[in-house]
Structures are given as C-alpha cells and as structure tokens.
Amino acid sequence: MSLKLHSTGVVLGYRRSQATQYPNISLVKIEGVNTRTDSRFYLGKRVCLARRVKKTPKNPQGYKIIWGKVSKSHGSSGVVQARFPRNLPPKAMGAKVRVMLFPSSI
Template identity: 35%
Template sequence: MSTAQTSLEAIFISHKRGQRRIHPNRSLLRVEGIKSRDTAQKFIGNAVISEYKKDGQTYINKGMITNAHGNSGVLRAKFERNLPPQMVGKKVYLKLYKVEDLSY
C-alpha cells in the first residue's frame, strides 16, 4: 500500500541578501530536483512548514513561497516568524498545496 506524498524536503540555505544588507524576513530554500526558474515558479503560493524544538516542545512555523530567486531553482519564502540563522542548512517542508495570501 502506498501513501500519497504531501510534502518535499527543502534546505534553508540563507536569508535574502543585498550587497550591504540582509533581509531576514525572506528565506531562501533549495529543493532537490528543482533546477530552473520555470520549475520553481510552479511552486509560488505553496505552503512551507518549519519545525523546531524548544524546551522539550515542538513548534511549527508556517509560511508560503513568494517567488523564485535567481535562475537555479531556489525559492524565496516568507514565514510567520523569521527563521533564525542557526537553522541554515536545516530541513523545512514544502507542501504540495497552495495557500491563501498570508497577512504577515
């Protein structure tokens, strides 16, 4: 019996950056298998979930894909709470469904 896959694993690679400034409210995510901007744009509007543990409890941070970043298939996401720099290199989950425009 097979179960339907509802999410893809993504790696939080960095915050969006300029030459002199870091934008911590935008997170850059890399998903295995997405290699072009055209493929990445199909995921705009999808939900993203970040899980982290603090004091023995698991917390969920919800977000959504806002745009593609560059030409190599990197996705730009916005979360309810900004992802901390300690999460660079950690997994987040890209859901395979669209969400309404989030007001954060």
C-alpha cells in the same frame, strides 16, 4: 499506494545584497527543482520548519512549527524565496524544511 504530500528543502539563508541582508525573506532550495520554470509550480505553497524545543505541559511533544509561504523564485537555479510571519532564526540556516504540495491549482 502512497501519496506524496510534501517535498523536502533546505534553508540557504536570508535574501541579501552586498551590503544589506533582508531577514524577513529566506531562501529555500527545494529538492529536485533545478530551473526557474520548475520553481513556478511551488509559488504560493506552504513551507514548514519544525524545530525541537523544551517539553512543557503546554507543549508535550517538544516541537515548534513555523509556517511560511513561497513568494517568488530567486535566480535561475530553482531557489525560491519564502516569507514567514516571524523571521526565521539564524540557527535555521542549513535546516531541512517541508514544502507542502497544497494549496494546489491543478
């Protein structure tokens, strides 16, 4: 029996309007979430972006992990907005993220 601890998602970009973009809010499309009601389950869940960095004695694995939190849904197609303590780099657009299934309210 395997337990599923995360869902995969893709960073679409920053929240934006026609003239302004808001780099402190990232849009994430979660796999299997197609409606706004489906996205309500993921509100408050943790988002993890792992990226490769240069290996150092302080970081022998060579990965940097950026944690964020799903804050609200965006639109009607199941896209969610996630906030990170430091803005995601532009290189992260199109990158895969893990949306953890904790903390859970069930």
